Amino acid sequence: MPDRLRLGVIVAADDETRERVEPFRLALEEIADLPVDLFLMDTMADAVEAIAGGRIDYVRLSPSAYAAAYRLCDCVEPLVTAGPDDFPARFHAVLVARRGEDGSVALEDLKGTRVAVGGTQSVAGYRVPLANLAADGVNARSYFSTLVEVQDPLDGLRAVLDGRVQAALGWSTLAGEAKNGYTAGTLNEYYVSGAPGFKNLEIVWRSPPIPYSAHTLRKDLPDALKRRVRAGLMDMRREAPDAYLAIEPDLPGGFEPVVHADYRPVLITYDTAYSALLDPAAQ
Known part of the structure; x- marks a missing residue:
């Protein structure tokens, strides 16, 4: 097991991000049974580079950002996604x-x-x-x-x-x-x-x-830790709703498990076979 877990969170235009996500950080510490250090990222692109480069262990990404991170390195995997309601996310x-x-x-x-x-x-x-x-x-x-x-x-x-x-x-x-x-x-x-x-x-x-989000971990973390974190996240909306809404304020429907293959519709947009099709210069 690592000594600590490094959590990345994207600030965007929210100046109160650190205070807002504190309930989630504390809940994650309890789930992982490890100290959790918070790293604030200005943009989604910064978060992609940080997890691909090994500077953080966990971050919430968009589906396309997850695909971008996987394109940089085969070193990430998704655990859960969040949904807006009780329908499939x-x-x-x-x-x-x-x-x-x-x-x-x-x-x-x-x-x-x-x-x-x-x-x-x-x-x-x-x-x-x-x-x-x-x-x-x-x-x-x-x-x-x-x-x-x-x-x-x-x-x-x-x-x-x-x-x-x-x-x-x-x-x-x-x-x-x-x-x-x-x-x-x-x-x-x-x-x-x-x-x-x-x-x-x-x-x-x-x-x-396509899943709405991708709560992503470094693939090289111990499998036991990944299973523990996934299970804790799955229970979070019920057991710690304030922590859940701190990280997913726009998707209040709860977490459900995902795997890498669930993101295939977005992953193939980075396939070189489709580069010419998607390239603006081809218009």
């Missing part, structure tokens, strides 16, 4: 189109059409769908006539309904009621907005499920 990139006159539309119907996408760094609006469509045998740059960058996913849906494009990328939990646009995501935001045309929209493609 996963979301999907989705391709949404307008229903045809017969009431349905399929991906094959969109060949040669215009598709709205997000910026080139957007995970669900660009990188994940383009790479995973390619993995399904659909090269978006040749299959569709044009990829049209839009301001945000909601603008993409409006573009579908007013005819500027024939489909748009977004994201969805695909949990709950379809008639309400599911529990969260682009369709749900459009439904809640009350804008017209919601019933004319249909999902024609979805990515594999």
